[in-house]
Amino acid sequence: MDNTIIKLENIGMVYKTGDVYYEALKDINLDIPKGEFVSIMGASGSGKSTLMNILGCLDKPASGRYYLEGRDVSKLSMNELADIRNKTIGFVFQGFNLIQRLSVIENIELPLYYAGIGQEEAKQMAEEALELVDVTGKNSSFPNQISGGEQQRIAIARAIVNNASIIMADEPTGNLDSVRSHDIMNFLKKTNEERGVTIILVTHETDIASYSKRHITLKDGRIIKSDLEALTSQ
Amino acid sequence: MKFPFLLDLKSAFKTFTRNKIRSFLTTLGIIIGVASVIATISIGQGASAEIQNTINSMGSNMLVILPGTTALGGVRTGFGTVSTLTLNDAKAIRKDCPAVKASAANIRMGEQVIWRGNNWGTTVVGTGSEFTYIRKWPVAKGTFFDRQQVGSAANVAVIGQTAASELFGLINPVGHIILIKHIPFKVIGLLSRKGFNAFGQDEDDIVVIPVTTMMQKIAGITWVNTIFVSAVSSTDTTLAENQITALLRQRHRTQPHQPNDFYIRNLTEIAQTANTSSTTFTILLAAIAAVSLLVGGIGIMNIMLVSVTERTKEIGIRMAVGATKKDILKQFLIESAILSLFGGIIGIIAGAGISGLISTLTPLKTIVTVEPILISIIFSLCVGIFFGFYPAYKASQMNPVEALRYE
Ligand SMILES: Nc1ncnc2c1ncn2[C@@H]1O[C@H](COP(=O)(O)OP(=O)(O)OP(=O)(O)O)[C@@H](O)[C@H]1O
Ligand SMILES: [Mg+2]
Numbered sequence: 001m002d003n004t005i006i007k008l009e010n011i012g013m014v015y016k017t018g019d020v021y022y023e024a025l026k027d028i029n030l031d032i033p034k035g036e037f038v039s040i041m042g043a044s045g046s047g048k049s050t051l052m053n054i055l056g057c058l059d060k061p062a063s064g065r066y067y068l069e070g071r072d073v074s075k076l077s078m079n080e081l082a083d084i085r086n087k088t089i090g091f092v093f094q095g096f097n098l099i100q101r102l103s104v105i106e107n108i109e110l111p112l113y114y115a116g117i118g119q120e121e122a123k124q125m126a127e128e129a130l131e132l133v134d135v136t137g138k139n140s141s142f143p144n145q146i147s148g149g150e151q152q153r154i155a156i157a158r159a160i161v162n163n164a165s166i167i168m169a170d171e172p173t174g175n176l177d178s179v180r181s182h183d184i185m186n187f188l189k190k191t192n193e194e195r196g197v198t199i200i201l202v203t204h205e206t207d208i209a210s211y212s213k214r215h216i217t218l219k220d221g222r223i224i225k226s227d228l229e230a231l232t233s234q
Numbered sequence: 235m236k237f238p239f240l241l242d243l244k245s246a247f248k249t250f251t252r253n254k255i256r257s258f259l260t261t262l263g264i265i266i267g268v269a270s271v272i273a274t275i276s277i278g279q280g281a282s283a284e285i286q287n288t289i290n291s292m293g294s295n296m297l298v299i300l301p302g303t304t305a306l307g308g309v310r311t312g313f314g315t316v317s318t319l320t321l322n323d324a325k326a327i328r329k330d331c332p333a334v335k336a337s338a339a340n341i342r343m344g345e346q347v348i349w350r351g352n353n354w355g356t357t358v359v360g361t362g363s364e365f366t367y368i369r370k371w372p373v374a375k376g377t378f379f380d381r382q383q384v385g386s387a388a389n390v391a392v393i394g395q396t397a398a399s400e401l402f403g404l405i406n407p408v409g410h411i412i413l414i415k416h417i418p419f420k421v422i423g424l425l426s427r428k429g430f431n432a433f434g435q436d437e438d439d440i441v442v443i444p445v446t447t448m449m450q451k452i453a454g455i456t457w458v459n460t461i462f463v464s465a466v467s468s469t470d471t472t473l474a475e476n477q478i479t480a481l482l483r484q485r486h487r488t489q490p491h492q493p494n495d496f497y498i499r500n501l502t503e504i505a506q507t508a509n510t511s512s513t514t515f516t517i518l519l520a521a522i523a524a525v526s527l528l529v530g531g532i533g534i535m536n537i538m539l540v541s542v543t544e545r546t547k548e549i550g551i552r553m554a555v556g557a558t559k560k561d562i563l564k565q566f567l568i569e570s571a572i573l574s575l576f577g578g579i580i581g582i583i584a585g586a587g588i589s590g591l592i593s594t595l596t597p598l599k600t601i602v603t604v605e606p607i608l609i610s611i612i613f614s615l616c617v618g619i620f621f622g623f624y625p626a627y628k629a630s631q632m633n634p635v636e637a638l639r640y641e
Binding site: 053056058059078079082083085086087091093097098099100101102110111114115158162 | 245248249252547548550551552553554555556557558559560561633634635638
């Protein structure tokens with residue numbers, strides 16, 4: 001199974017609020033081949049973000065095993081997970097999540113600094129990434145000086161700048177109008193097709209999910225559908 | 235090397251320039267603390283230097299012997315007016331005390347001195363030929379009288395700078411004849427300038443003549459007011475004191491049960507005591523100032539906690555793109571250290587300014603030296619790191635998912 005980039009075995013996630021335990025994910029089994037464009041759908045509270053956080057190594061599963069590029073990462077320390085996030089995973093969030101105090105170019109450079117890449121090289125790599133997402137002349141602008149669509153492109157540039165092999169996008173179009181949403185989706189699709197980056201997308205809009213080839217549907221913390229078929233309206 | 239240090243610095247500076255007023259208020263505690271450390275130490279250093287100066291100007295390892303009260307006849311007479319010390323005591327002290335290098339017996343009187351109709355009331359001191367050595371007070375012009383002139387009670391005088399300018403104006407006094415109590419004295423020397431003593435008296439308002447001449451022709455007495463003694467070295471002053479005590483008791487035939495009929499002032503010792511107490515005072519003041527530095531540190535901790543909370547989302551983002559706990563810890567530690575260092579530097583400038591003001595507006599002398607500046611810089615860095623540690627640690631322990639969800 002050389003081609004499998006992500007393999008989940010019986011993943012479970014439990015949240016504790018006060019004395020109450022809540023099972024946000026139950027017995028998740030999932031194989032994602034390298035270069036796939038997968039969308040995760042489901043009702044609000046079905047566990048999409050929870051799954052995404054585990055896949056993105058932001059959080060550790062309560063049970064089960066997670067193999068990322070063949071390596072069991074479910075028991076790694078937070079520092080080892082930080083290194084994986086830095087080198088393997090890029091994030092695109094609903095709220096863009098750019099650091100307001102840093103300029104556009106500095107935001108894109110951020111993962112490179114934590115990777116220990118020198119200032120000159122980092123700057124060059126960031127500029128290349130910025131070109132890929134078609135934003136020009138905004139290098140030294142600050143996030144609040146550019147549009148939401150542009151901010152999300154900057155976030156995509158930040159996600160791919162360190163040559164991540166996976167992009168985790170949690171409702172990346174949630175804060176954008178439909179024109180800009182499709183624009184962003186085209187960028188993600190292009191990144192998937194041209195650079196072979198595996199993309200995992202969380203959305204609850206079918207037309208957004210239709211950019212992907214494979215659709216996974218969650219309900220109450222379980223995968224109820226995982227197919228390559230065309231979407232049936234929910 | 236992971237994450238260039240310079241970028242953390244740059245980011246820290248950015249944070250402060252964005253929030254200038256807040257940064258300033260935060261560091262006010264440090265500024266006040268460092269400024270008061272610098273100012274108080276500069277006052278202390280100034281006082282020490284002053285005392286050191288006084289020690290040096292007083293004379294070489296000097297002891298002063300004063301006559302005491304005599305119990306003889308049961309009449310206790312006033313200080314300095316009793317007649318227990320003689321010229322021969324002074325001679326014997328020099329001859330028989332190994333720890334003594336020089337001695338001079340003195341008689342001091344206020345007299346009118348006249349030169350060509352100019353009249354000036356000054357202090358006339360009769361003393362020995364070793365006066366210039368003991369008092370570390372060389373002549374500027376001419377010569378001092380020698381042992382022979384003292385032995386023959388010659389009518390010669392050496393004049394101080396103030397008395398000279400009052401009597402002679404700009405004229406060189408050496409070679410002229412002055413009158414003291416209508417007796418003519420030839421001025422053979424002009425003393426160098428000594429300035430004011432620790433009691434604010436002008437030391438240069440003086441005319442010095444041989445002690446013998448003073449006794450026989452001016453005062454008409456056989457005893458002396460004081461004996462100045464110079465010990466062989468600064469560490470021998472106490473030894474000299476003991477030897478002199480033993481010698482004088484023997485010479486004065488003091489019975490073992492009787493108290494001394496003289497006093498010895500060990501000026502070196504007194505000055506050293508004064509120096510020690512001024513050092514203690516400085517340390518005390520500096521300790522109080524250090525407390526305000528601690529208060530300043532708490533201010534920094536407070537604002538860093540606020541800053542960490544405000545920037546929770548940023549911390550989440552940094553963690554998402556690969557920052558480890560250590561990276562976050564380092565970032566906030568550098569920020570608080572820079573903040574505190576910045577306060578320290580402003581404090582040093584303010585402290586130096588205050589110290590300058592004190593020395594111009596008050597009679598206190600202040601000296602700003604390198605050590606307190608270096609110590610302040612290191613101290614404020616440490617305060618920043620110490621008080622910044624808890625907020626930075628808190629930031630580094632954040633859960634990335636929760637930090638990202640923070641609005
Ligand atoms: N930190 C947490 N503590 C307690 N419960 C949590 C926590 N995070 C999520 N949950 C719960 O887990 C469940 C799944 O949450 P999750 O955020 O994964 O849903 P989602 O599918 O992303 O929903 P949405 O579409 O609204 O974003 C929800 O019921 C939520 O309340
Ligand atoms: Mg969600």
